[in-house]
Amino acid sequence: MGDPGGRYAAYTARLVDGVLSARGHTPPELRRAVLERALGPHPLSKPVTSSPLSGTERGTGGEDSLAAYVDKVARHAYKVTDDDLAALQRAGHSDDALFEVTVAAALGAALGRLERGLAALRGESSPADPLSASSSLPDPLSASSSPPVPLSATRRGGTKD
Numbered sequence: 570m571g572d573p574g575g576r577y578a579a580y581t582a583r584l585v586d587g588v589l590s591a592r593g594h595t596p597p598e599l600r601r602a603v604l605e606r607a608l609g610p611h612p613l614s615k616p617v618t619s620s621p622l623s624g625t626e627r628g629t630g631g632e633d634s635l636a637a638y639v640d641k642v643a644r645h646a647y648k649v650t651d652d653d654l655a656a657l658q659r660a661g662h663s664d665d666a667l668f669e670v671t672v673a674a675a676l677g678a679a680l681g682r683l684e685r686g687l688a689a690l691r692g693e694s695s696p697a698d699p700l701s702a703s704s705s706l707p708d709p710l711s712a713s714s715s716p717p718v719p720l721s722a723t724r725r726g727g728t729k730d
Contacts, residue, residue: 588676594665600673607643607677643678
C-alpha cells in the first residue's frame with residue numbers, strides 16, 4: 570500500500586481493505602468496480618473489459634442506474650435524493666447493498682480528491698477530473714504519495730511582531 574512513510578498510510582490501507590474485502594451483501598468485485606469508477610482512471614489500474622458495472626453484465630438496467638448512482642455519489646453527493654434510492658430499490662437492490670455501494674463510491678471519490686490535494690501540496694500539476702474519460706489519475710495508494718507538510722512547520726498564523 571502506497572507511501573510507507575505516510576502518517577496515515579496504514580489507516581488508509583486498513584480502510585480500503587475493510588471496504589473491499591470484508592464480507593457483505595455485495596460481492597467484493599462489485600465494491601472494487603464501484604471504488605475504481607468513483608476514483609477514476611489511473612495508470613496503475615488494470616484495463617477493465619468487463620466488470621459488475623460494465624455493459625456486458627447489465628441485464629435489465631438495474632446496473633445502469635447503479636452506475637449513474639455511483640457517478641452521482643462521487644461527483645455530487647449532496648444531490649442524492651430519496652427518489653434515487655427508491656428507484657434502485659425498485660430495481661432490486663437491498664438497503665444493505667446500497668449502503669455498501671455508497672461507501673465504496675464515497676471512498677473512491679475521497680481517495681481521488683486526496684491524491685489531487687497532495688499533488689497540489691507537492692507543487693505538481695493537478696490531475697484532471699477523475700470522472701472524466703480523458704483524465705489520468707495517479708494511484709492514491711502508490712509509493713509516490715507523500716504526506717503534506719503541516720502548515721505550522723512552514724508558517725505561523727497570528728499577528729505580525
